[in-house]
Amino acid sequence: MPAFKKSSFLLEASGAFDKNANRRRIDAETSGPLGNSPAHFSPEQAEIWNEIVTNVPEGTLRNADRHIVEIVSTLMLKFRTTGTKAAELSLLVSCLSKLGCSPYDRSKVAQTTVVNEADNPFKQFT
Numbered sequence: 001m002p003a004f005k006k007s008s009f010l011l012e013a014s015g016a017f018d019k020n021a022n023r024r025r026i027d028a029e030t031s032g033p034l035g036n037s038p039a040h041f042s043p044e045q046a047e048i049w050n051e052i053v054t055n056v057p058e059g060t061l062r063n064a065d066r067h068i069v070e071i072v073s074t075l076m077l078k079f080r081t082t083g084t085k086a087a088e089l090s091l092l093v094s095c096l097s098k099l100g101c102s103p104y105d106r107s108k109v110a111q112t113t114v115v116n117e118a119d120n121p122f123k124q125f126t
Contacts, residue, residue: 034061048073
């Protein structure tokens with residue numbers, strides 16, 4: 001299986017661009033933070049939206065992710081109330097994995113927060 005493509009943030013942090021400067025690229029920017037749940041959501045869906053936002057790795061959700069969080073919120077409500085068909089459950093698991101909601105998937109999710117180098121206790125050794 002091929003390796004997953006790392007974000008430029010992770011490549012920069014690991015020093016990959018120092019070794020291979022020709023690989024440097026800029027990832028697509030998003031327009032801002034995720035924000036509140038959509039206005040058309042029921043109170044139950046809004047509660048699930050907030051649950052997802054708090055459970056996803058911090059610093060990963062942006063405005064461009066609103067659609068997938070909306071899908072997950074809707075499917076999760078259906079899963080918890082009336083049950084889902086196998087295809088819907090598969091879609092829910094797939095969407096949750098894209099958001100980094102399993103131990104394996106969290107290792108593949110790039111965070112957008114920048115680490116403060118001044119707080120690094122090992123900075124003196126590099």
